[in-house]
Amino acid sequence: MNKKVALQDLGLKDYKDTWDYQELLFQKIVDLKIQNRRSGTTTETPNHFLFVEHPHVYTLGKSGDINNLLVNEAQLKEKEATFYKINRGGDITYHGPGQIVGYPILDLDNFFTDIHKYLRLLEEIVIRTLAEYDLKAERSEGETGVWLDVGTPFARKICAMGVRASRWVTMHGFAFNINADLGYFDLMIPCGIKDKSVTSLNVELGKKEVDMEEIKQKLLYHFNDLFEAELITKKAEV
Template sequence: MSHERSVRWVSLGRMDYDEALAIQTRQAERLLQGEDEAQTVFAVEHPPTITVGRSGTFDHILAGRERLRDMGVEVREVDRGGDVTYHGPGQWVLYPVLHLAPWGNDIGRYVRMLEEVVIRALAEVGITGDRVKEYPGVWVGRDKVCAIGVRARRRTSGEFVTYHGLALNVNTNLAHFNLIVPCGIADRGVTSVQRLLGREQPFSEWEARLRAAFNAVFLEDGADVDVAADEAAEAR
């Protein structure tokens, strides 16, 4: 494996949305300024949080502020693409902070690769995930199991740097999606691995599964993604 395709995997555990956002945006700034070349994936689980993307609207949040406060759900406006989505316990969120020259500097290809990561991870347990052309993410039938929303900014060289990423519903409380119009799509549903398989999932196993799938998709020679176990404490 060439050096430019090495990727470090940083497990943040459960962390507030704002703290994880600060970690990934700091790393993105390092890449944009040429202070660092490290390709990094941050894996995290958030407490209940609704985020509104750049093409979103607060009209797609169906619950009032008092109800959200009583439920302990935070609301954040963020600079990723996409509309409204939900993060919460039982959901693995991956924030790949990458410079994209090793992958053709192609944002469309990058999004398809993220979808492929999830499709391969789901296939390991017998779930067939699909793409829907007009809606980024991964679907099972008419239900979304994984949301994708990314932000890309250019280095002075023209190379893209990515942040934000994907959110896979593993054991997520799907009732919380009733608080929003997920991704602004009113005529489709949301699902989870737990619902699809009919049983609660060993959550930590799904991080390992996603990591292996990320490796298979992004590192063509199949070498292991570098795991930086001590990076989490440093990143905090």
């Protein structure tokens, strides 16, 4: 069981380019697992964790409803945003500047083979990070992601999640609003949920801007702790 995880921070990167890169890393792990099974070998499978910030983009999961995107192609262009229908779970999500996106591409055979546990631990990473800023974040029953003021009329999502897994290999991940332009969320029905709003950490803390590098370090600390992982920083390859 290889607990080492190669960390790459891709900076500001086009969504499609990053998706292609994820697919490449994902497929290499899957192919190695298939090869191991066929040949009876036990070659160690790698794990990856990508940090990235995307230009404005809307993505729709496999079971999502296109009607949850409230603008047409011309309006998207006017807002300098793009749109992709992709292969993760969940409905519609927005990514953009001021948001930390994390893509763990893990072979869960190296950790635990439980997708439900995997999602709950991703949520817990964000919940523990927000607790360091005296914010009580929670899960909302039946709604993946991290929320504030659950069970009140002021419930709002601060981190969205959607993953894909095959042969216990994961891809996609979480989108954590840090200094996000919340106006872009008005152009969709976030995750298809009509009666709840979206927020960003800078808004919750009453700050113009929050240090995103500081947040990344806190996220990685809690990732290491919860997954009992060993992160190894690599130079970005794309």
